[in-house]
């Protein structure tokens with residue numbers, strides 16, 4: 204696998220990954236474009252320039268772990284995993300079809316590279332914290348990442364996990380909030396306000412880094428700040444745009460869980476220069 | 478036993494999702510009773526509670542993605558005399574907030590109504606995490622809880638309206654996809670009363686939800702082979718209509734239960750637990766056999782998981798053999 208891409212390479216990569224997400228959702232005829240497109244830059248940076256991992260050995264004990272708590276964004280994860288070589292790119296077109304290894308929500312028993320099954324929101328950070336605790340117990344150097352949605356933060360379990368990670372000073376744990384401001388019913392602040400967000404995490408004894416969730420260099424820098432922060436877990440509040448990269452999907456909650464049709468796919472791909 | 482002639486042409490049936498019936502029933506009930514409140518959990522349109530929200534915005538309370546909190550808020554509302562309807566996907570409603578349902582709602586017999594959407598494998602491509610296959614089991618085992626699994630959209634509307642009239646916790650299960658409308662406005666729906674939708678003598682199929690339709694198709698096919706099968710719409714899983722079910726077992730001497738749910742602990746279990754103690758007859762169960770769901774087209778999944786009329790017909794033949 205190619206490591207340490209340049210900014211230009213990464214930008215090109217994220218564009219290709221967006222194309223791949225849209226195509227697989229079109230083929231599937233259902234699924235979640237909005238939250239996949241908002242999270243893809245974070246995942247691309249992690250898998251290409253931040254995490255130690257080996258697509259030929261998904262179970263490598265020393266690997267860094269990525270837990271996708273907002274499981275509905277799995278098209279983004281599948282696109283990245285296929286691109287890294289965990290399974291063939293060809294598999295993507297069978298997303299959500301009967302018998303395919305790519306389930307509508309991630310399933311670790313079916314899909315190489317998926318660290319844990321998800322789809323019921325609010326559970327990922329606890330799992331990531333447990334995994335980070337295990338690394339501490341075993342004196343392992345691997346790091347644990349967990350991507351959450353901003354609507355997902357309404358789940359109480361997230362804050363129970365946040366308390367645990369702060370309490371045990373899990374500096375090998377890095378949470379990322381995909382802060383796109385939208386959930387299904389509309390704006391997060393209208394449905395159930397989660398702000399002030401930075402202060403909440405700080406009050407739970409976390410180190411907080413805020414950054415542009417679509418700027419690959421800034422993201423890389425945020426991850427390195429997380430890495431160097433000792434005796435506290437870090438959360439990166441990634442300011443993102445739901446549906447990023449496709450004008451008619453951007454900031455539009457109706458693209459949370461609807462696949463593009465043929466014409467919509469064509470205009471989306473045209474925008475992405477594909 | 479109440480016998481209802483559905484006057485059906487099985488080849489020409491209107492299709493409608495049961496979640497639509499729930500949404501309509503909730504609005505209709507709320508029109509009659511100003512104490513009815515609906516709670517939302519960020520999937521408001523998907524579970525058709527947007528119809529209530531648009532009609533009665535001041536009686537809609539959005540909670541966000543917080544199912545356990547949602548149940549507690551409902552409990553508090555009910556203590557003040559409100560009739561809260563908590564609606565969510567069945568997996569999260571029955572699963573995520575089970576302890577709140579058990580210890581807060583059921584233990585105190587609070588007047589909280591639960592609308593469980595996305596019941597069954599027919600949820601389709603979203604896959605196992607979203608396909609509710611265990612709610613009937615984990616709801617019916619709770620003291621004070623009532624459980625309704627209506628057969629179609631019209632019956633779901635009636636069930637939602639009936640739930641509002643009953644004091645205490647009621648769980649109504651409904652689905653995502655369009656399913657055949659087998660009942661009509663005139664079909665009598667009475668909470669707690671099963672009814673016979675096809676008479677027969679060789680075996681009885683006791684079904685709920687969309688499986689009532691599948692059972693009618695199976696019975697029709699079996700009739701062509703000279704096998705006479707009774708079909709019961711057992712929409713109320715709890716409390717069971719023991720009288721009707723015992724009569725069906727006595728008249729036919731063999732029973733097949735059919736549900737789009739785990740066979741373990743579901744509607745069929747409830748029926749067979751009761752029959753085993755009162756009128757033991759040979760029995761077979763159609764349901765999901767101890768496995769998680771998967772992504773796929775709803776129709777394909779129903780076949781792959783053995784939940785279609787041909788599976789029911791095969792079970793009927795087996796159970797008739799067991800009679801001897």
Ligand SMILES: Cc1ncc(C[n+]2csc(CCOP(=O)(O)OP(=O)(O)O)c2C)c(N)n1
Pocket residue numbers: 237238239241273275322323324325351352353354355356381383385386387445459518519520542544569573
């Ligand atoms: C426990 C649970 N409740 C409800 C849902 C249904 N659901 C899926 S995605 C979603 C909205 C998520 O919003 P957010 O976390 O902001 O995700 P994003 O905007 O990144 O897509 C909801 C309510 C679920 N998957 N799990």
Ligand SMILES: [Mg+2]
Pocket residue numbers: 352353354381382383384385386
């Ligand atoms: Mg969001």
